Amino acid sequence: MHILVLLKMVPDVVEDLEIAAGGKGLDMDYVRMIPNESDDHALEQALLLKERHGAKVTVLAADAPEVDDALFTAAAKGADRVIKLVGMDGGSTRETARYFSQVIADGHGIVPVDLILTGVQAIDDLDGLIAPLVADELRLPFLGIITGVSVDASGGTARAVKEFPAGVRGEFQMNLPAVLGIQAAEKPPRYIPVAKVRAAMKSVKIECVDVPTLAGGDWPVVNVVEMKRNQPAGHAQMLEGAPEKVSEKLCEILAGSGLF
C-alpha cells in the first residue's frame, strides 16, 4: 500500500500576526510558519496505517518557510519519501490543490497511490477545500472530517470513521484509491526526539519538484478586498473589593440590566 500525505505550512498564531501594507494579506516577512495541525494528524494516521499494514508513506509539501524542518521531522517519524513542491508564490487554495493534483498525476514516482490523506481544514483554508478539490481533479472518491481509518487485508477498500453531532458516529466504506480529509488521527501525533530529526537532516534527501504549469488558467477567482484585526466591541467589568460590596454591586448590575 502506498499512502500520500499532503502537507501545508500555515501561519503560527502563537506569534503575533501583522497585516501587510495594503491591507490585503499578512505580512509574510513577519510570520512564522508551522505545519497545519490537521495535516500533522493526517501524517500520524498514515504512520499508524504503515505500522499496521507495512505501507510506504510519501509526504508532498508545498514550499514555505520552515517546510524543510517539517519534512525532516516527517522523515524522522517514519515517512519513507519527502518531496517539496518548489516555486509556489502564495496562491489560492484552488491553485494549491491543482498544483498538488498535477504533480501527483505527472508521475514523479508518486502514483500508483492507494490513499491520499490531508488535513480536513487549515487556518488559511477554513472551508476545507484542499482535499475535495484534489479528489475532484484526480477523479477519486472523497470523504472528509475523518477520525479513524482502516484498510482491508487486500488493500482494495478502506473504512473511515466520521463523527457527527449529538454523539452519532458513522462508518463508511470506499474503494481505493481515495482522498480523505483527516480531522484527527486515532492517536495524537507522536513525539519524535530532536536528535532523530537532526540525524534525518544529515541522512534524508528532500526531493524538489518544480511547480507544474497548470493547464487552462481560467477558473473563478475570489479577490481579497481587505484584511484587518477585529476591534473589541466591549469588555468585561471586573468587580473588586470585599465579598459583601462585590455582591451588592453585582445585584445592582443585574437589576439595572433588566434581568429581574
Next chain:
Amino acid sequence: MSTCSVTLETLAQAPEGREILTCLQCGVCAGTCPYGDVMEYPPRRMIAMMRAGMLDKVFASDSLLSCVACYACMAKCPRGIRLTEILLPLMKEQALAHLAELPGELQRALQNTLRYGNPMGEPSRKRAAWVKTAPVPIRIFAEDRRPADVLWFVECYTSFYPRGQDNSRATARLFHRLGIDFAILGNEEKCAGECGRLTWEPGLFETLMDYNMAVFQKYQFNRLVTSCPHAHNAFKNRYPLLGFNWALEHVTPFLAKHLDRLKPQLTRKLPYTVTYHDSCCLGRQNEFYEAPRQLLGAIPGVKSIEMVHNRVNALCCGGGGGGMWLDTYFKAKGYQRLSERRVQEAIDTGADVLAVSCPYEVSRFEDALKVLGYDKRMIVRDVTELLAEAMEE
C-alpha cells in the same frame, strides 16, 4: 571519554560506566528517591537490570517518568556514583524511544521549548515584554550593544509566568540599587535547556545550547548571572563543552557576595517567620546552602526556621527532570505530588512565608498551598522578592 560522548551502549567501557558497575546494591538511592516507593525500578534495581543486560524491561516500564532529577540518589550514594548526571539522562533518552506514548503535557513542553524557546508555548517575540513593567530601566543587548559587566540570563518562568515576573522585577531593582552594570538578551534569549538534558531530550538540549552559545558570542560581558538554578546547572556543567568560559553565578549567591553593600539598603522591617526550601539544583548539586540563609538573615524582622528536611536532605518540589509537566500524570497514577509533601512540612514549622530560590517553585508551592487549603496561612516568596520588599522605595 568525556561524558558528552558516552552513550548507553558505550557506558560500560567508559570510566563513568565502570563507576556505576561498582554499585554495592545497598539501596540507599531507592530509599532516598522521593518516588522510590512507587517506581517499579528504583535506581538500585535499574543498575541491577543494567548489569543483567535487561534494561529493555526498565524502558518498557514508566519508572523513569518518576525521576525528578533531584540529585538525592547521587548525594547519598556511598560509592559516589553520579546517577543523576550520567545514568539517568542516558536511560531517559532510551526510554523516550521506547515509550508507546509520551504524556501529553510533557510532549507539549518539549515541543514548545524547541519551537518557542520556552516550555509554556508563549510567543518568543514577547519574552522581553515584562521589561516594560520593571520599576527600573533594563538594557537589552540587541538595542544597546555596549559591553556590560553582567549578562543577566532571565530564563523562562521569570520572563513569562506572572509570579515569576515578580522575581524579575525584584532582581532588576536589586541590581539597580547595587549599581550592577547589566544587560539582558531580551527576545534573543531561549531556555538554557537544562531540563532538556535531564528530561529525556539531549537533542533538544544540544539545539538550545548551540543557539544560546551563538547569541552569547555576539556580545561582550564578564559574567553571566541567571535567575534559574536549572540554567545555572546547564551553564556550569554542560555549556563549557561548547566553550562557555565566562564567570557564572546564580542570582542568590551573587547577591550574597554583595551583602555588605546590600545590607544597609534593607531598612524596612518584615514581620515574617520564614522557612527556606533548598532547590535541588542550587543545593544538592552545587552546595549553595548558606547564601540564601545569609540573605534572609540580613532582612530586619525576619525570623528563620528550618524544615525537618533541609540542605542536603531537602525534599524536592517535584518540578525537575520533567516533573514540572507531569503533575497530571502523577495525579492520575495516584501519587502524592511532591510539592504537596513539601508544603505540608513547611506548614508544620509554623512559618508564614516559604522562601525559595528557583522560579519553578513559586508556582508549584502556591498551587500546593491552595490544594491543601493552606493558602491563607502561608505565602511563597523568592528570596529576591523578600530582599526587594525590605528595601525602601
